[in-house]
Amino acid sequence: MASTSHPLVTAGQLGTVLQAARKAQGxxxxxxxxxxxxxxxxxxxxxxxxxxxxxxxxxxxxxALGLELAVGTRGSAAVSTAPTTDW
Structure with a gap:
């Protein structure tokens, strides 16, 4: 299964993505x-x-839906999954 990213800027978009993911899994x-x-x-x-x-x-x-939540800089091409210690 290919990884798909859905950039979000509104709560409404989040609801739509969560609903679509639920329905896609039946x-x-x-x-x-x-x-x-x-x-x-x-x-x-x-x-x-x-x-x-x-x-x-x-x-x-x-x-529950097998989704991953990632936060990144808007417009970035990819999100790194490498752990950071810069905190």
């Missing part, structure tokens, strides 16, 4: 809800209102 909102410890109605709400997702919920959602 998961219902109920099945995803079970994996992330939420109700089906909450998953539905968060897909439409992704700005309400907590970071913890977003990371759990990504893990």
């Amino acid at each position: 998961l219902t909102q109920s099945a995803l809800a079970s994996r992330v410890g939420l109700s089906q109605s909450r998953v539905s709400h968060l897909e439409l209102n992704a700005h309400e997702l907590s970071v913890e919920q977003l990371l759990a959602w990504c893990a």
